[in-house]
Amino acid sequence: xxxxxxxxxxxxxxxxxxxxxxxxxxxxxxxxYKYCQQYQxxxxxxxxxxxxxxxARQQFSxxxxxxxxxxxxxxxxxxxxxxxxxxxxxxxxxxxxxxxYTTSAIGGTHGEGYRATGFDLFDHNVRGxxxxxxxxxxxxxxxxxxxxxGKPVDILAMTSGLVLxxxxxxxxxxxxxxxxxxxxxxxxxxxxxxxxxNNKVEIAPGQWVQAGQKLGEMGRSGFNxxxxxxxxxxxxxxxQIQPSGLPLPLNTYPWLLTAKLSK
Ligand SMILES: [Zn+2]
Numbered sequence: 001x002x003x004x005x006x007x008x009x010x011x012x013x014x015x016x017x018x019x020x021x022x023x024x025x026x027x028x029x030x031x032x033y034k035y036c037q038q039y040q041x042x043x044x045x046x047x048x049x050x051x052x053x054x055x056a057r058q059q060f061s062x063x064x065x066x067x068x069x070x071x072x073x074x075x076x077x078x079x080x081x082x083x084x085x086x087x088x089x090x091x092x093x094x095x096x097x098x099x100x101y102t103t104s105a106i107g108g109t110h111g112e113g114y115r116a117t118g119f120d121l122f123d124h125n126v127r128g129x130x131x132x133x134x135x136x137x138x139x140x141x142x143x144x145x146x147x148x149x150g151k152p153v154d155i156l157a158m159t160s161g162l163v164l165x166x167x168x169x170x171x172x173x174x175x176x177x178x179x180x181x182x183x184x185x186x187x188x189x190x191x192x193x194x195x196x197x198n199n200k201v202e203i204a205p206g207q208w209v210q211a212g213q214k215l216g217e218m219g220r221s222g223f224n225x226x227x228x229x230x231x232x233x234x235x236x237x238x239x240q241i242q243p244s245g246l247p248l249p250l251n252t253y254p255w256l257l258t259a260k261l262s263k
Pocket of ligand 1: 134
């Protein structure tokens with residue numbers, strides 16, 4: 001673990017040096033991709049509990065600070081926190097993450113499925129919280145095909161961002177709860193969107209996605225999501241990155257209510 005930590009620090013150090021020099025758009029990609037690789041490796045370790053929560057926190061924070069630094073130099077990214085806050089308040093910034101569905105598909109009547117208390121991204125022994133919104137489709141026979149259209153249902157990016165990590169290899173019987181998940185980093189909000197239980201993932205780490213772009217197709221992957229007692233849904237979580245580099249879950253419900261719908 002210590003070696004990995006040192007390597008991460010060296011990489012971030014290297015990137016800071018590079019970013020103060022003339023950087024062409026071509027040389028950006030491998031750098032961002034390195035963060036994606038680091039995040040994918042780290043999240044896999046957290047999930048497999050092969051890293052202590054403290055080391056995981058340290059590495060996570062280094063990756064997030066590095067990403068923020070990397071995007072800070074970009075002129076298209078508002079760095080002003082007032083600008084960011086006003087963006088978050090306007091619905092036009094967000095796309096509803098499921099094609100063909102509206103806010104009535106959100107679980108509960110007022111989004112009360114969101115329970116952040118006790119959540120710890122770095123310690124999977126902590127259970128009982130649900131810092132997310134579940135959004136359901138019409139799939140009574142649980143074949144992941146929409147009963148109304150006879151077609152799979154597209155999962156769309158809520159905002160534009162960098163695909164940080166994906167899981168594409170979940171099998172029934174696996175104890176992992178997220179199934180086939182997708183992490184997208186939004187450099188404007190400086191936060192992470194997590195889309196879980198997908199059937200298909202159609203994007204890859206390092207790729208830039210636009211708000212409303214297809215990420216994959218809804219599924220029932222994940223230890224609990226696969227069980228017949230669970231209706232087919234998207235598990236949508238957003239983590240706001242704090243100045244410390246550590247994540248704090250935020251309720252996406254107000255954003256979902258005003259998000260742009262896709263037919
Ligand atoms: Zn959920």
